[in-house]
Amino acid sequence: MKFSYTHHMPYTGVGKADQDWPVPNKQFDTELGMKIFRAGIDNKVFAEECGFDWIGNNEHHMSPYGLMPNPNLIGACVAERTSKAMILQSGNIVPIVNPIRVAEEYAMLDMISGGRLVAGFMRGIPHEYIAYNVAPSESYGRMNEAIELIKKAWTEPEPFGWEGEHYQYRAVSIWPKPAQKPHPEIVMSASSDASARLAAEHKATMGVLRIQSYDTAHRSIDVYKEHARAHGWEPRSRNIILAMNCSIAPTKEEAMETLTGGYDYFFNVLGGGIRTAQKLVVQKTRYFGDKEDAERQMEKLQSHKQLTLEERMERGLVMCGTPDMAIEQITRLYEEFGHGITNLSIKIGNVPDEKVYQTLELLRDEVIPAVRHLGEEEGVAAAE
Known part of the structure; x- marks a missing residue:
């Protein structure tokens, strides 16, 4: 079993709830912002010392939810201060940014890190398209074309032109190229049927980035596996990521x-x-091309307050408790889903940094060593 660590770098100084979007930035404090960036990077670096195999950086816009509109900057900082952990970029949101810029910056990150980049191609959450003035209904088309373009930019040895539906370039020949050949491992979200199918088509590792229920997680994994087989390849445990929020204490x-x-x-x-x-984007646009996917997303948005923490724990949707409880839950998750990578988020909202470090240390000392063997039969345990 491998472990991935995600720290969203949330802004912790919002004084009151704001139901508007974009959130007015008048509440942003410069000194607190600099402290959050320094502390967040330090925390990601510490995760490598705690045995995490991947360190994740994600992308969000115009919100205190996460202060990483460009995750590649944070990825470069983390890469420079680490030596073993893979640098998982769970941004970039490729449909809303220049795909050639993504190809170039990812190639730079792979070189800076010594070949440790895991290249995330994410579709983002619906409001990100409003932030960058991109039609949400074009998200799948732009996503698929951008990935094909980026992979060709990484692997094509001669300059080439591109005349697609969404992107046109007279000549492409990026410098540098990635360190990993033919290109870095690709990770894509699989939170909907369409996303799971797209990940399978591109032979990408799939991420169930938040388990809403065991039924929906099974559905995503099944769709991914079935579509992969239809495209001539067989996913292994290491191609499946399950993500959870986590709090561990004595x-x-x-x-x-x-x-x-x-x-x-x-x-x-x-x-x-x-x-x-x-809600507005899902209701008023075709961000989800599949009606069933749209209905499931709306149900998720409507039901976020319905489950208490106790209910989430009972249903196995969050990792919260003692180290022994965490060991039991990770084992149960592996037996249920057969995944090879567990992604944990610990800095949830304004959880104090000292509690984040406590959880990381307990994972390092008691939890990860006890479950590292899971999946060894498929070679998914971390290399010594």
Whole structure:
């Protein structure tokens, strides 16, 4: 079993809930912002010392939800201060940015890191398209074409032109090229049927980036596997990522108290404007080409307050408790889904940094060593 670590770098100084989007930046404090960036990068670097195999950086826009509109900058900082962990870029949101710029910056990151880039191609959440003035209904078309263009830019040894539906370039020949050949591993989200099919078509590792229910996670994995087989390849455990929020402490009560506070800030302060924007985009545009996918997303947006932390724990949707409880849950997840990579988010909302470090240290000392063997029969355990 391999472990991936995600730190969204949320802004922790929002004074009150704001249901509007974009969130007015009058509440942004420069000194606090600089502190968040320094602390977040330090924390990501520490995750490597705790045995994490991948360190993730993601992309969000015009929101205190996460302060990484360009995750490649953070990825470069982390790459420079680490030596073993893979640098997982769970941005870039390729449909809303220049794909040649993505190809170039990813190639730079792969060189700077010594061949440690894991290239995330994400579609983003609906409101990101409003931020960059891109039609949400074009997201799948732009996504698919951008990935094909980026892969060709990485691998084509001669200059080439591109005349696509969404992108046109007279001549492409990027410098540098990636260190990994033929190109870095690709990761794509699979939170909908269409996304799972697209990931399979591109032979990408799929991420169930948040488990909403075991049924929906199974559905995404099944669609991904079936579509991969239809395209002539067989996914292995290492091609499946499951992600969870995580809080570990010496006692269950302490872990729950920590995560309860973080969730309250995350859902009620940071999440209000994003939910408002997402509902409007999902209702008024064809961001989800599949009607069933759109209905499931709306149900998820409408139901975010329905589950208490206790209910999330009972359903296995969050990792919260003692180290022994975490070991039991990771084992149960592997037995249920057969995944090879567990992605954990610990800085949820305004969870204090000292609690984040406590969880990381308990993972390092007690949890990860106890479950590292899972998947060894398929060669997914981390190399010594």
